[in-house]
Amino acid sequence: MSKTHASKTKGRKGSEERRRAQMAMLEERAAAPPPGPRREHIQAVDVTAHEEKYEPFLRAIEDGLTAVYDERNHLPIDDEAERALRLLIARFEGNSGRRSRSPDVDALADAVNRNIEMLFRRHPLLSRAEIIGCLRYIITSIANHRAPGNPRAYLTWVGQVVHERERAAQRDSGGERRTSGLWVPGQPAPREDDEEVGPRRPGGLWVPGDRM
Numbered sequence: 001m002s003k004t005h006a007s008k009t010k011g012r013k014g015s016e017e018r019r020r021a022q023m024a025m026l027e028e029r030a031a032a033p034p035p036g037p038r039r040e041h042i043q044a045v046d047v048t049a050h051e052e053k054y055e056p057f058l059r060a061i062e063d064g065l066t067a068v069y070d071e072r073n074h075l076p077i078d079d080e081a082e083r084a085l086r087l088l089i090a091r092f093e094g095n096s097g098r099r100s101r102s103p104d105v106d107a108l109a110d111a112v113n114r115n116i117e118m119l120f121r122r123h124p125l126l127s128r129a130e131i132i133g134c135l136r137y138i139i140t141s142i143a144n145h146r147a148p149g150n151p152r153a154y155l156t157w158v159g160q161v162v163h164e165r166e167r168a169a170q171r172d173s174g175g176e177r178r179t180s181g182l183w184v185p186g187q188p189a190p191r192e193d194d195e196e197v198g199p200r201r202p203g204g205l206w207v208p209g210d211r212m
Contacts, residue, residue, distance in 0.1 A: 040094050045133035057126060057134045059165075060119045061085070064112035065138075066162040068104075069155045076104045077151040082142050084108035085135045092128050092135075 047054045065081050083100060087109045090098045100106055116131070126134075147153035 042093050042129050042132055044136050045127070045129045047130070047133045047137050051137075054126075054130070054134050054137075056119060056123055057116070057131070058137065060115040061112050061134065061138050062158050062162055064115040065108055065155065066159045068108045068111045069159055072104060072107070074152065074155070074159075076108060076155065078142050078146065078154045079151065080104045081108055081155060082139055084112065085139050085142075088112060089132050089135050092131055 047058075051058065065084070069076055069081075080102060083102070083105045087098055087100055087105060091109075091113070100109070120126075141158075142154045145154035145157050150156075
């Protein structure tokens with residue numbers, strides 16, 4: 001066999017091996033799961049000196065944590081509340097489907113997220129930097145309320161704050177009538193002279209249920 005022929009044969013083998021290696025690499029890449037969502041780091045707004053401006057948002061976070069704490073018979077602990085807020089930060093930084101392996105953490109995070117969505121139906125939207133700033137503010141509050149031997153020091157304290165806030169709001173509104181005007185068992189029965197008169201309809205039409 002001439003040297004030229006041997007060189008050509010060797011070249012073909014080398015090219016074939018490279019093609020096979022490239023094909024194997026492409027097949028491996030195609031079989032790999034798709035990359036997860038890219039999480040971007042967002043510089044949080046420091047809300048410490050602006051609590052009044054962000055009060056509705058901070059309250060929405062506290063109300064969400066307290067609701068789940070009450071629903072779950074006061075079993076969640078402060079560490080789980082903090083993990084839930086850090087989970088929400090990850091979601092707002094781009095990993096929107098992020099979940100934890102703890103039912104309590106996920107429930108706390110989901111409740112706060114629902115409150116945030118409901119709040120934005122009535123109030124102007126905040127930037128993601130402001131949202132994360134408020135979440136970090138509550139995380140700092142959790143840290144400040146930690147107490148040796150009490151894993152629920154923050155949740156106990158914030159629960160008292162939230163319930164006192166609700167009682168104060170009830171007192172301010174009279175405590176006897178709901179905003180919907182509905183009477184529920186346990187409330188004094190509505191008197192005839194207290195009933196609300198429905199708004200006059202266009203054209204003065206009377207419909208069943210209206211008082212004559």
